[in-house]
Amino acid sequence: MLDIQKIRSDFPILSQKVNGKPLVYFDNGATSQKPQVVIDAITKYYSEINANIHRGVHTLSQLATDAYEASRKKIQTHINAKFAHEVLFTSGTTHGINLVTNGFASILKPGDEVLVSALEHHSNIVPWQMLCEKTGATLKVVPMDENGELIMSKYDKLLSEKTKVVTVNHISNALGTINPIKYMIEKAHEVGAAILIDGAQAAPHLKPDVQELDCDFYTFSGHKICGPTGTGILYGKEEWLNKLPPYQGGGEMIKEVTFEKTTYADLPHKFEAGTPNIAGGIVLGTAIDYLNEIGFENIQKQEKELLEYGTKRLLEIEGLKIYGTSKEKTSVISFNIDGIHPYDIGTIIDKQGIAVRTGHHCAQPIMNFFCIPGTIRASFSFYNTKEEIDLMVEAVKKAQRMLS
Numbered sequence: 001m002l003d004i005q006k007i008r009s010d011f012p013i014l015s016q017k018v019n020g021k022p023l024v025y026f027d028n029g030a031t032s033q034k035p036q037v038v039i040d041a042i043t044k045y046y047s048e049i050n051a052n053i054h055r056g057v058h059t060l061s062q063l064a065t066d067a068y069e070a071s072r073k074k075i076q077t078h079i080n081a082k083f084a085h086e087v088l089f090t091s092g093t094t095h096g097i098n099l100v101t102n103g104f105a106s107i108l109k110p111g112d113e114v115l116v117s118a119l120e121h122h123s124n125i126v127p128w129q130m131l132c133e134k135t136g137a138t139l140k141v142v143p144m145d146e147n148g149e150l151i152m153s154k155y156d157k158l159l160s161e162k163t164k165v166v167t168v169n170h171i172s173n174a175l176g177t178i179n180p181i182k183y184m185i186e187k188a189h190e191v192g193a194a195i196l197i198d199g200a201q202a203a204p205h206l207k208p209d210v211q212e213l214d215c216d217f218y219t220f221s222g223h224k225i226c227g228p229t230g231t232g233i234l235y236g237k238e239e240w241l242n243k244l245p246p247y248q249g250g251g252e253m254i255k256e257v258t259f260e261k262t263t264y265a266d267l268p269h270k271f272e273a274g275t276p277n278i279a280g281g282i283v284l285g286t287a288i289d290y291l292n293e294i295g296f297e298n299i300q301k302q303e304k305e306l307l308e309y310g311t312k313r314l315l316e317i318e319g320l321k322i323y324g325t326s327k328e329k330t331s332v333i334s335f336n337i338d339g340i341h342p343y344d345i346g347t348i349i350d351k352q353g354i355a356v357r358t359g360h361h362c363a364q365p366i367m368n369f370f371c372i373p374g375t376i377r378a379s380f381s382f383y384n385t386k387e388e389i390d391l392m393v394e395a396v397k398k399a400q401r402m403l404s
């Protein structure tokens, strides 16, 4: 069993008051809070070894380079990538997806098809739309049902030899659905398509094994897994990363530059132009260590209890409807109350110190599917408690009384 109070004491922000009330932070889907070890590691980097990497012969540059590359190796082990050079540092999931779509611009042709799922975050829709506009390829959508589950029989039918790329999130940010990605990866490969998994909402809850999954790309954000903002990872299979052209040109990504021709550096540097977020990359490794020390099994157990308890308690509220009722689901509860705009509930419960997200959650097609403007989303992390859920339920009831 996790000692939640001890874990909570690792996170300085959790003992803060907001609007005069103890903070109840249920916006973990947007970003996670940071433990003291992560905050300390940032200070330590800037206090002790700050220097540019891969460039200097001097000691600090070497120390910073070693720490950065050690973090890459740590992340390689964490996601079980075959090679460290398959692990690219990015600024986040959005960057990772754009890097891939940019690369496919030189591969796709008119008549080719890109399959996205109906459950995507805008950052896994818009870059693919832009790619299709550029190349003349066609965007097709794998539909979902009322529970927020993707319809696999429809997916099977949409796949054909025209399908060149499939993209799907591991877990939906708006509904919490855990998608059957193993099946989707196998099926995509049967027709020769590449597949990208948006792991932004999965990485906080589980340890992806990219070799076991056999996905071609897997991307996630550091700030959602207790790491700093402006950090992220794109895993890509070596053969794909060799096939795709560089995303950005600049320093570090070259072998040789002349005015006639430039040759590119080997992986991973080919995709890491310019000075990266060095402190962020190093500290992302610290965050991953922290989560592994807690253990993903423990994290999942705690979050499952919170999901079950939160679902039960919220459903006690008259007129409350939960969106996203898939069998496989993570600790996200998206809901609305009859006749009340989600924004109004969010604003009132914020006055009680309760932080939830309201709106379309960068997933407007999902909101359109349910014919709603948005939802109230409570997303729990392992450091949340049932007592906090009780506080939220009371605050929502109070808001409902005020607004009815």
Ligand SMILES: Cc1ncc(COP(=O)(O)O)c(C=O)c1O
Pocket: 029, 030, 091, 092, 093, 094, 095, 121, 123, 124, 169, 171, 172, 173, 198, 200, 201, 221
């Ligand atoms: C499923 C999903 N994909 C992509 C993103 C984009 O992540 P970032 O803004 O960190 O690039 C998010 C962020 O909420 C997300 O939930």
